[in-house]
Amino acid sequence: MIRPVSLGVPLRRGTKMRNLLRLLLIAGFASYSLSDPFLIEVTEDDGDDGDDGYGGYRLPGIHIPSSYIINLQVSADVFSGDSTAFNGTVVIDFQVTDETDNIQIHAPVDVDAVSLQGDGQAINISDYSSYNSTTAILTITAEEVLTTAVNYTLTIEYTGVLRSSNMNGFYRSEYYESDGTKHYLVTSKFEPTWARYAFPSFDEPQLKARFTLVLIYPRNLSLSALGNTPQQSVEDVDDEYEKVTFGESPVMSTYLVAFIVSRFTCSAGANLTDEVPYQVCSRPETEGDRAWAVEVGPPPNEGPGGLY
Numbered sequence: 001m002i003r004p005v006s007l008g009v010p011l012r013r014g015t016k017m018r019n020l021l022r023l024l025l026i027a028g029f030a031s032y033s034l035s036d037p038f039l040i041e042v043t044e045d046d047g048d049d050g051d052d053g054y055g056g057y058r059l060p061g062i063h064i065p066s067s068y069i070i071n072l073q074v075s076a077d078v079f080s081g082d083s084t085a086f087n088g089t090v091v092i093d094f095q096v097t098d099e100t101d102n103i104q105i106h107a108p109v110d111v112d113a114v115s116l117q118g119d120g121q122a123i124n125i126s127d128y129s130s131y132n133s134t135t136a137i138l139t140i141t142a143e144e145v146l147t148t149a150v151n152y153t154l155t156i157e158y159t160g161v162l163r164s165s166n167m168n169g170f171y172r173s174e175y176y177e178s179d180g181t182k183h184y185l186v187t188s189k190f191e192p193t194w195a196r197y198a199f200p201s202f203d204e205p206q207l208k209a210r211f212t213l214v215l216i217y218p219r220n221l222s223l224s225a226l227g228n229t230p231q232q233s234v235e236d237v238d239d240e241y242e243k244v245t246f247g248e249s250p251v252m253s254t255y256l257v258a259f260i261v262s263r264f265t266c267s268a269g270a271n272l273t274d275e276v277p278y279q280v281c282s283r284p285e286t287e288g289d290r291a292w293a294v295e296v297g298p299p300p301n302e303g304p305g306g307l308y
Ligand SMILES: *[C@@H]1O[C@H](CO)[C@@H](O)[C@H](O)[C@H]1NC(C)=O
Pocket: 055, 056, 057, 132, 133, 134, 135
């Protein structure tokens, strides 16, 4: 079950952004044209790479992920405003529907290392330097042909850059307490195609999988982490970092992965169902303003699963 979380991220700019986005969307639909790569008619893929009617923007659709383990690490320098760097390791289980020695994956990050296993056996990688910055697609080439009915595990270690002037992808935001202290937080906004900026992924909505999120952040800054699912464990990594592991998500699209690492605290409301708690989280200073949201927030318990 997905745990809904109301976030008290500073809203002024977000609201403006959303209104602007709405306007852009309306403008976008008004100028709908076949040359727009995101709004073209859906046609059968002829399987010819780069000549598939999508201008090379679509993944080939032959790598089918089943699960991701996403490890993201953010240093103290980010929470002091001195850095926008982060690093991560993503582990993806997938199968192929056609024989191929290539893996095409969205990866607009700096890839430090790639490894691949087929049914637990290491497979050498001959190349992962072929990256197209227009389509954000990285091509990884294996030394052997990948075949159907084998479970492959792809591991990518990488470094990335948090956005700090746009509130999308994996971004750093900031706010002031009333005494003038400035605090930083990091959080996500992945819809429609921003998940790839946080973790290399088959970042198309139909390529659904289960996600396990692991967030690693400084121990000593009063930070805590929220994600789609309840926390499963909180451990100290070393003197500097602590690590939160969240429960595995249901099968869902990449863009639904969501998280925040901040100094926010939470007020619990009545559970939505036996399994799904409800809480409202915000800056500690605004704790007194949460009561109303705690009371009226839970949506009517309707539809399959009660929530959506
Ligand atoms: C990257 O992809 C775009 C869109 O398909 C294509 O026009 C361009 O030639 C590609 N660039 C390289 C270096 O292959």
